[in-house]
């Protein structure tokens with residue numbers, strides 16, 4: 001590594017707190033270390049202690065730092081203007097996104113799941129108890145850990161959802 005680049009790298013990790021996380025981009029689930037200074041991510045790199053990737057990252061995983069920062073014309077990192085930091089909602093039929101807080105989002109999701117479940121729940125079919133909710137499909141996320149996805153599928157099954165999958169077929 002050239003001397004100047006090495007010095008810049010040291011500044012980004014020096015005195016930083018290390019937080020381990022999972023890559024958000026695909027179902028492989030590689031481990032990443034985030035270096036954090038004053039609540040700001042200053043560097044990301046592969047986690048050598050993670051048994052899945054042993055420190056290696058593909059080009060997508062290597063670009064994690066750019067979720068938060070991009071480089072200006074002088075090569076200086078500046079906050080990524082395209083990063084979404086708030087939930088966005090688009091009402092049915094609308095062509096506009098509106099910012100909403102998490103409280104509103106979560107209660108709206110819960111209300112709509114309840115309404116659809118109540119409207120489509122099937123208790124029996126051909127005299128057999130089935131307790132299923134065919135009106136809802138459920139997809140897990142590679143943005144979440146195995147444990148979080150386990151809880152998602154548990155919640156989905158508990159309300160009768162049978163159309164259930166994950167991008168990595170967990």
Ligand code: SF4
Nearest residue numbers: 023026029030058061
């Ligand atoms: S680093 Fe690449 S292979 Fe690993 S989880 Fe991320 S996108 Fe997938």
